[in-house]
Amino acid sequence: MTINQDTFTGEFSYTIDIKGRVNIPAKFRQSLAPENDQTFVITRGMDPCIWVYPLTAWQIIEDDLKDLSAISGINRSFIRNTVRYASSVTFDKQGRIMLSSNLLNYAKLKKNAFIIGMVNKIEIWDPSELAKVDKQNLTMDSSEYDALAEKIIL
Amino acid sequence: MTINQDTFTGEFSYTIDIKGRVNIPAKFRQSLAPENDQTFVITRGMDPCIWVYPLTAWQIIEDDLKDLSAISGINRSFIRNTVRYASSVTFDKQGRIMLSSNLLNYAKLKKNAFIIGMVNKIEIWDPSELAKVDKQNLTMDSSEYDALAEKIIL
DNA sequence: ATTGTTTACCCACAATTACCCACAATATAT
């Protein structure tokens, strides 16, 4: 019945309403471990999308950041940019979370959104952005992609 | 009485009902190891068919994906495309699983389906697609095929 | 305080899914 806790797979299509709310797939809500207390941490992804972490997973990232020395300027910049756009969100009784307009703009999200399980995190994409980025990666680095496919035995 | 756990062989013909449910052959259900908790993971195959993994087999793939660094865009694309169409399904009291319309379309499945044991996974095919792909491979790469036949002593 | 705006918390409802039960066809046992 339950997969690994805090493990997410699959693609789902949802609509973002006027208030900026999106549904979190029921499956993802159920596989979110109880100690996360129904909260995710959302932030900017490395791609033009929103990254959604289970709270406990994000806390590990924060702990790692604490270990970085503040003497180095580059460390401070790294910490700043990692945490800057992150905020924790709880989902409401209907299973939705609120997205800030800052994140919505960053991911170019409008009305429709794909929510994709990325094993240990979740991504929220605008459909056309997803297609664009995916196509780009596959055409530019197709040999690297094939190398991965050889390595991971499906 | 039992072959190796999580090992599947043979071909079976079933019908997909209006709700998108297909039967999993009783033989396959019985050879699914108990620790899978009656769940499979279904996803797009490399051929136009549906791939069905025992849960524990799929989790090994997920673990491999977790080890890939998220810094590389091509890695993210690979993870995304591998996991994107995957979802875990439990079979009901009658031994059926539900197939999403996304996967049904991808595999061009209509009313009839062949379910084929592929040793460590299971494939679900539309009969005519299977014939087409098989014929194509055998005519185009017949010498490679023969080389394999030499290697695997039957 | 008085506004206006944003956020949190409800309720409503259509659509989908999960969970049952029925039954014919096949297989197994006595």
Add this chain to the structure above:
DNA sequence: ATATATTGTGGGTAATTGTGGGTAAACAAT
């Protein structure tokens, strides 16, 4: 062969899920 269990297929019903919107509390600015 006859009885009994198992398997494959269909369908009904209740619960869940996704989506919209309403209202009141919290907050900000004047």
